[in-house]
Amino acid sequence: GxxxxxxxxxxxxxxxxxxxxxxxxxxxxxxYFPWYKQELxxxxxxxxxxRSNVGEKKDQRIAVTLNKTAKHxxxxxxxxxxxxxxxxxxxxxxxxxxxxxxxxxxxRLLVSP
Amino acid sequence: xxxxxxxxxxxxxxxxxxxxxxxxxxxxxxxxxWYRQQPGQSLTLIATANQGSEATxxxxxxxxxFPISRPNLTFSTLTVSNMSPEDSSIYLCSGGPAGExxxxxxxxRLLVL
Numbered sequence: 001g002x003x004x005x006x007x008x009x010x011x012x013x014x015x016x017x018x019x020x021x022x023x024x025x026x027x028x029x030x031x032y033f034p035w036y037k038q039e040l041x042x043x044x045x046x047x048x049x050x051r052s053n054v055g056e057k058k059d060q061r062i063a064v065t066l067n068k069t070a071k072h073x074x075x076x077x078x079x080x081x082x083x084x085x086x087x088x089x090x091x092x093x094x095x096x097x098x099x100x101x102x103x104x105x106x107x108r109l110l111v112s113p
Numbered sequence: 114x115x116x117x118x119x120x121x122x123x124x125x126x127x128x129x130x131x132x133x134x135x136x137x138x139x140x141x142x143x144x145x146x147w148y149r150q151q152p153g154q155s156l157t158l159i160a161t162a163n164q165g166s167e168a169t170x171x172x173x174x175x176x177x178x179f180p181i182s183r184p185n186l187t188f189s190t191l192t193v194s195n196m197s198p199e200d201s202s203i204y205l206c207s208g209g210p211a212g213e214x215x216x217x218x219x220x221x222r223l224l225v226l
Contacts (some may be wrong), residue, residue, distance in 0.1 A: 043217040099144060103156045103214060
């Protein structure tokens with residue numbers, strides 16, 4: 001089955017810096033890669049996703065890149081703000097009707113003012 | 114997007130008892146899933162709730178321990194049976210249309226004494 005590895009487990013940056021979180025997946029059939037942000041005590045919230053027919057997707061300060069050959073994808077947050085502090089999870093699935101998500105282990109991002 | 118609610122939001126239970134968690138979606142969704150999240154950990158899929166048929170369980174999870182119902186396209190229940198302290202966790206449901214984004218409920222925080 002699919003296995004998703006995520007690095008780093010913790011990431012501390014200064015406000016205004018960029019943050020990059022990386023994930024690798026094992027199943028080449030996976031074709032949908034969402035990223036979720038989870039604040040303490042809250043539900044995971046989708047922040048961006050990418051499908052395998054696209055190499056990069058941007059939404060304001062957030063971008064995701066996908067390298068299908070290497071089977072890895074990354075989340076990029078620019079101009080970080082203290083409210084970006086949270087745990088971020090990557091996931092992978094075969095999004096063909098039965099989109100079971102396999103999650104990475106999570107990255108705790110701390111943005112210091 | 115789908116709005117998902119769960120009941121109860123939290124509960125404290127005695128070992129040996131059972132708890133049923135309800136998940137309600139505000140629109141018809143094809144896929145519904147149940148996850149478990151231990152404190153500080155990632156999300157682990159328990160099962161896929163199939164409408165009108167038996168749930169599909171992941172390795173390590175069995176129907177006798179986690180019976181699931183899904184009578185229609187907007188509602189599902191997860192029962193945690195014969196609970197032990199090891200079942201203390203956050204239980205989340207998620208849902209979405211086939212081939213589309215999954216949204217999460219707020220979670221049920223369970224403590225077993």
